[in-house]
Amino acid sequence: MNNHNIIRAAKCAHAQRIRSHFQDSGDTWRMWQGIQAIINYRITPPACDGDASxxxxxxxxxxxxxxxxxxxxxxxxxxxxxxxxxxxxxxxxxxxxxxxxxxxxxxxxxxxxxxxxxxxxxxxxxxxxxxxxxxxxxxxxxxxxxxxxxxxxxxxxxxxxxxxxxxxxxxxxxxxxxxxxxxLPPSLDAQQFAYHQNHSIDDAIVITLHLAISHLDKKFTYMLMLFxxxxxxxxxxxxxxxxxxxxxxxxxxxxxxxxx
Known part of the structure; x- marks a missing residue:
């Protein structure tokens, strides 16, 4: 068997192993193992154990x-x-x-x-x-x-x-x-997203992109953003x-x- 066939067989075996994790939808642990394999999830060991000081x-x-x-x-x-x-x-x-x-x-x-x-x-x-x-x-x-x-x-x-x-x-x-x-009173800034009920960082990203794209759609325009x-x-x-x-x-x- 040449190298090309070996690689193809290995890919098929890996795909079959991943699919097997999702065959039983009631087994959440096996599904999680399949997701970990797909995204190459690795647990990072803590860096602060054993330091008494x-x-x-x-x-x-x-x-x-x-x-x-x-x-x-x-x-x-x-x-x-x-x-x-x-x-x-x-x-x-x-x-x-x-x-x-x-x-x-x-x-x-x-x-x-x-x-x-x-x-x-x-x-x-x-x-x-x-x-x-x-x-x-x-x-x-x-x-x-x-x-x-x-x-x-x-x-x-x-x-x-x-x-x-x-x-x-x-x-x-x-x-x-x-x-x-x-x-909290309604006088809070509508553009504040942190610690604001029903607001999140996703809202900030969407609004920022909307303002930027709407502005850049006009001719001869540019914008500067400060973070x-x-x-x-x-x-x-x-x-x-x-x-x-x-x-x-x-x-x-x-x-x-x-x-x-």
């Missing part, structure tokens, strides 16, 4: 951003007509019923399955806790505690900023944060300035103080 180094690295902030965070005095945001049991029941039991639990180690199955017992308690927290503009320390997992941004890590800190927070705080986003990338943008955020901007957008004082 990494957690303390990351702590010092992220604390450095806070030491550079010389703007003191101060709560504002709520005006007499300030409307404190209050949740109802209906606000809490919906996310409790929709919690994904497969998601990883936070530092309280309470699984999503437990919260989902015990929704009728927990909804009143959680509603009271959040309403008290909002009325006093104070977040319990245990709710703010998270598990930080440093995930390398690239295969070769050269300095600490190459790690992306993924925070595992409590399910209930995730729901509460999502509800806060639903009460800016801010290193450690979230870490260098100044809370007091953020609250000032949220207040200008229309958020009431009590909610701004709670966020602060």
């Amino acid at each position: 990494l957690p303390e180094a990351l702590n010092s690295f992220y604390a450095w951003f806070e030491t550079q902030n010389n703007v003191a965070a101060r709560k504002t005095i709520s005006p007499p007509n300030n409307q404190v945001l209050l949740l109802t049991t209906a606000n809490m029941r919906k996310p409790l019923c929709k919690v994904n039991p497969q998601k990883t639990a936070g530092p309280d180690n309470i699984s999503g399955r437990v919260l989902r199955e015990c929704e009728h017992h927990l909804v009143d308690v959680l509603t009271d806790i959040f309403n008290i927290s909002l009325s006093h503009a104070t977040v319990p320390t245990c709710f703010k505690t998270t598990i930080i997992i440093p995930v390398p941004k690239k295969s070769s890590v050269s300095y600490l900023n190459d790690y992306h800190p993924v925070a595992l927070t409590r399910f209930i705080m995730k729901w509460f944060g999502k509800h806060i986003k639903t009460v 800016r990338n801010f290193t450690s943008a979230f870490n260098t955020l100044i809370p007091q300035h953020l609250i000032g901007k949220l207040s200008l957008l229309g958020l009431n004082a009590s909610l701004c103080n709670w966020i602060l």
Whole structure:
């Protein structure tokens, strides 16, 4: 058998092996193996295991951003007509019923399955806790505690900023944060896509392409596009300035103080 026939036989055998993974549509694991073979999927081994000094180094690295902030965070005095945001049991029941039991639990180690199955017992308690927290503009320390997992941004890590800190927070705080986003005022910029309900990076790409192509369809036209990338943008955020901007957008004082 010559080389051409050998290559043809190998291709046929590989194609048959791939097709075999999709014969039984009920076996999701075999289907996933077939997709992995098609796209040449390989699991990248973590680059930060076994380094006992990494957690303390990351702590010092992220604390450095806070030491550079010389703007003191101060709560504002709520005006007499300030409307404190209050949740109802209906606000809490919906996310409790929709919690994904497969998601990883936070530092309280309470699984999503437990919260989902015990929704009728927990909804009143959680509603009271959040309403008290909002009325006093104070977040319990245990709710703010998270598990930080440093995930390398690239295969070769050269300095600490190459790690992306993924925070595992409590399910209930995730729901509460999502509800806060639903009460944001309509004065937000329509062209803001991050952290905006029903908006995503795909929308930004589509709108940008539409504007560019519509403009370039005209004769004798050109365009310049500027892309800016801010290193450690979230870490260098100044809370007091953020609250000032949220207040200008229309958020009431009590909610701004709670966020602060």
